[in-house]
Amino acid sequence: AGYLNVTLASTSWTGEVNFTKPGFDLTEGIEELTLNWNADKVHFDFTGLGIFNGAISNTISGLVKAYIDSGAMGNVLGDLLKTRWNTVWFQHNERIDKILEYCRNN
Structure with a gap:
C-alpha cells in the first residue's frame, strides 16, 4: 500500500507553428515536433525496506530525474x-x- 503524489510546479510552452491554407496542392502537417523539459526535483520515499530505505529512495529519485532531464x-x-x-x-x-x-x- 502507498500513494503517489505528482506536483507540476510550473509550465512554460513556447514554439512556432506555421499553417498554410489549402488550395495550392500543398501538404499540411507538422514535419518535426520536439518537447523539452526538465525536473527541478524528483523524490521517492520508500518505507518497509529497513536500512535500505534511504539508499533505494535516493537511487530511484536520481534515476528518474536523469531520465526526465535526458x-x-x-x-x-x-x-x-x-x-x-x-x-x-x-x-x-x-x-x-x-x-x-x-x-x-x-
Missing part, C-alpha cells in the same frame, strides 16, 4: 503528439481554423 521522454511524447496532429487535426481544417481564430482574438 529528453528521452520528451522525444517519445513529441513523436506521439506530432502523429496525433497530422492524423486527426490536419484532417479537419475547421479545427485548425478555430485555433487560429482563438489566437487572433485572445
